[in-house]
Amino acid sequence: MEQVGARWRSGTDRAQVQVHDKVRVADGVVTLTLAAPDGGRLPDWTPGAHVDLTLDNGLTRQYSLCGDRWDAYSYRVGVLLEPAGRGGSSYVHEQLAPGHVVGLGGPRNHFPLVPAGSYLFVAGGIGITPILPMIAQADLLGAEWRLLYGGRTRGSMAFLDELSAHGDRVQVRPQDEHGLLDLAGFLGHPRPDTPVYACGPGPLLTAMERACAGWPARALRTERFVAAEQGAPVRAGAFDVELRRSGRTVTVAPDTSVLEALSAVGVEVLSSCRQGTCGTCETTVLAGVPDHRDSLLDDDERAAGDCMYPCVSRSCSDRLVLDL
Template identity: 55%
Template sequence: MRGFLRLSVSAVARLRRARRRRREVSAAVTTSTVLDTRAPTTRTTSDFEADVVVTARREEAEGVVGVELALPSGDPLPSWTPGAHIDLELPGGLTRQYSLCGHPAEAAWRIGVLREAAGRGGSRWIADELTEGTTLRVRGPRNNFPLQPAGRYVFVAGGIGITPLLPMIRAVAAAGGNWVLHYGGRSRASMAFLGELAGYGDRVRVHPQDEVGMLDLDAVLGAPTADTLVYCCGPTGLIEAVEVRCRTRGPGVLHAERFTAAPVVTDGEDTGFEVVCERSGLTVAVPPELSVLEALGNAGVDVLSSCEEGICGTCETTVLDGEPDHRDSLLTDEEKAAGDTMMICVSRCRGARLVLDL
């Protein structure tokens, strides 16, 4: 984690991408129902940051732990919108991102964590060692996966991918919207929050693999309709399979969130290039072996970052000139084609020079 102890900021007209990503849910789910817009959806790097205490910890399924976080003072934590996540600082210098899966109006935040034996250690520590009363540092919330208005929603969850979809379903159901959830997992015992979802009746379709096999995505997605949006979260294989089936449905139909970065296919070996920091007047050489983030850091230009894998959006930076070589797993194809923003932890340059709003 790289960051500042203190930082003076000002809003500038160049932040076109930040404004476009500020997707408040401000339209009707149907012609007669409207989602709650009181908590704006934003992607921002000027987050709330505080120490919180673990007020509850429970087993939600085999290998899945639910954790509730609250301020020690008892004051409510900041409101958020469906799809938001937080950064959680763990012992050993680890920072991990977890989707908020409780209710935005509640004073506490809730996350669900899958214990990954082959992971980098964060989920194992939470599953094996975290106890009630533990104090942790949090930052956020940040929303890279906002709920957009639609006439109908198809939610597709795989395993722990159910977490960001839970508050979306709650919001759409409360507004009387048209929706269905298809939830796949290894077995019912491994699928978290089934009891919570049972109250929605037959709008929730549970697909345990040991009972019914793999999700039949052609049947799940059905025939394309003009007013339907697809929201998908889960393993990389599931997201890629849904992406393939949604390519012919037009831009903006599929909204997906990844927990791990997608494989990057490049045209050849990386080459060096220059980055011009427009506001600071500094030009930095980026050699093939360093990322833009690393090269800027070595030159004394600190940019807030977290995952350094191109999935959290913390280091998103406005591009003023030049063509980015996008390698993140966050921006849509349309956003990448626009070329006015990039994740500098992984993305590079297709030419000899980039001008960034830094």
């Protein structure tokens, strides 16, 4: 994917975007409208995609694109203020202003909308952001869909005005008014031709996994903002990583991530979340068996063993060979 006037290729290179607008859309939620500083065209994207924003404070954070995918000149993202976070959201809310320029990575999509005649969407809080363009796409294709949208309070739930245009296809259920979401009632009986998309906090996604236990394999598709809990690594000891292109071999100690071991010898891999949720550091595996510890790959992708996320994943075998 090439874009004149910048240096985007295949959604992986870094560029810059400028903040054109910043709007408060709910309690603790702002949207940013971003555009190329020279007014040029931005890379295309598909529903479910996110971008990495590199802020002036040195932090890189991932935000789902929630605007109009057919607008080639601007992106929109929604940012939830997390006072107990690592500083990215507070910087966006308190310091980032129209006119500021930030680094851009992506877009990339680990939460794609698959073709179907009908969809069920479940969103919790800021998890509504990747769902918005999915709804627009479903409407464009004439597919049937329904959305269950929960949050702490009605005032904390963003984009309610936009969603009101869809009438009773959208169920808005603030917790202080309705209690926990009635997932079983919303989902109904399992249907083989209806994908279920869910995004939100960890407890909601865990509840979705239980609620969809009787649905066909891969019917439920989720995106996590916080990594899922993982058990102990397969290997307790060290292992070697061979870098095929550079001809080097690096030993990864038990208390060091593959990403850290590579960085220590001067091999830099683009990374962001460092918890296996964003996909920025995806690396091709040429040989060996990865110990997948991310929150991105599905069972089939893990079984294929041809890629890994070195920020969290390790090795089942004595040696891994990576395309680095």
